[in-house]
Amino acid sequence: MTQWLVYAAFVIMVVTLALRISADPQNVFLQLNDAVNGKMDTWRPATPYDYWVLYALYFTNLIVAVGLAASLPSLIKESKAVAVVAIILIFIILLAAHRL
């Protein structure tokens, strides 16, 4: 399941990025130009297309947490101590995702 989620995440990232570029190519390439020339140190989403790209990145970064959660039943059978550690890892990822 995790592997399919990874493929889905990559497709979603490419699609949302293509949408962002096609919606306002001039602005995107201006931003890229600024980034390459060291004039951009932060990027904040401004349009709905920007948010889609950001949500695609969020989705991709949560795949590991989903994978760990899916593996919990078998982990509990194999080692309860490691299952507890896995739960802590999921918690750390969600905490980091929520906002540090």
Place this chain on the structure above:
Amino acid sequence: MMLLGLFAVSFGIGVVAPLAGVGGGVLYTPLLLGFTNINPDIVRGAGLTVATYSSIMASTRLFRQRIAPFRLVILASAVLMPSGVLGAQMGIYVTSLGKWGIGLLRVALGVVMFLVVAVLLLKRVDWPEGSCDGRAVRIFNLAYSYHDQVLGKAVNYCPARLGFGLLIQALVGFAAGFFGLGAGWALIPVYNLVMLLPLRVAVAAANASIGIANSATLWVFLHSNKLNPEIYIVSGLAVILGSLLGARLLTTAPLRLIRSIVIVIMALNGVQLVIKGGLEMAGL
């Protein structure tokens, strides 16, 4: 055009990295920090993305083939993850100090590149002898077995020196987050030479550990808005596509020559980073 250039550079790194036996991140971040003017935080975030996405891709296969020791990887991630997050935040703090901080980051990365080169030259052991009678091995059920295709038989193994190994991994995790590097170059020798895992297992464990541990670290860059979506996504996917091609070339390419060239490039990149960072720190 710029996007194509970025894709081409990242794709090239992706092709060369597996042929040289290193991860994409360890080539990507130093090269971009050394030879471009892109903000170091954006480069570090993108470098970490490159390392993480390619590791996640590889680790799903490695877990399915039962080469990567899942329970051990989870234990290691419990150390790597918080130290990586701490390292990433520390890195952002250092670069926020201005030109001096950015220079310091470049100099430190240059020095780390020499360390990477030294570690890559270390001799590794294919099948080290480990012992399975440790208390931690019993508690965490860390006795494993996998079928080795070279030997044509099942290999039983357990991690040794778990506490010491995890302690070193904490430092590696911090460095990975601080510099935005993949950590495979350091994790493979730790798993192989310190924790005495068979080399094939050590490579798989390092790959899987990076994928799991960095997924928390990446949030630091996302929440700090230290990203450019095009650089992030195009680099990440181009390195993955490149590494797929690189993996296919593994049987035909002159590996020893490529590895030597890459090691020389990394050493020169280290020198260049130290000089560039030193000049920045001096305000020149």
